[in-house]
Amino acid sequence: TQLLEQSPQFLSIQEGENLTVYCNSSSVFSSLQWYRQEPGEGPVLLVTVVTGGEVKKLKRLTFQFGDARKDSSLHITAAQPGDTGLYLCAGPPPGSGGSNYKLTFGKGTLLTVNP
């Protein structure tokens, strides 16, 4: 059972377009993280959201954590070819409390931004 479901699985857009990708769960998460992975490299942390309803901005990227802490979204404004990559959401498994050091990952959204 996949705790974190990401959609869409694949997304191909033209440079300059806006897009939103989603990370959903039926469980409550204490926090969620977003990573970007470029081909041939390891994932790189973009942001952590902790508070329900929280919005964080990182240049053209806007991250939102749902009020109920069961979902998150990533919005990219005016996408550029450099935004191409696999976007992963992850979070500490629900119910793990303070003694668990693990993350569970969604399967990711593969974004391609064409020039």
Place this chain on the structure above:
Amino acid sequence: DAGITQSPRHKVTETGTPVTLRCHQTENHRYMYWYRQDPGHGLRLIHYSYGVKDTDKGEVSDGYSVSRSKTEDFLLTLESATSSQTSVYFCAISDRTGGNEQFFGPGTRLTVL
């Protein structure tokens, strides 16, 4: 960037041979992890360590063992490699700040023929 290296970066081996992958960190982080990444499955945790000589299983630990004799090194061993273990392997480290943010190495691409 976090100081994490993985070796080798690429390896081709034959079924039945033992394989050891190494993860080395210079950040003095307490927690270290081994994941495998496969199409359609995403990142799956194999084993993790919460201190020197302290390790535990992840969700796909069968066929793998790990060792951590020093803070900076975490070894993943495939005792007898199988074709199903062909994958890209990532090491990650964490000091459990915030929501357990993890920092990943560059990966090892392993092919078992």
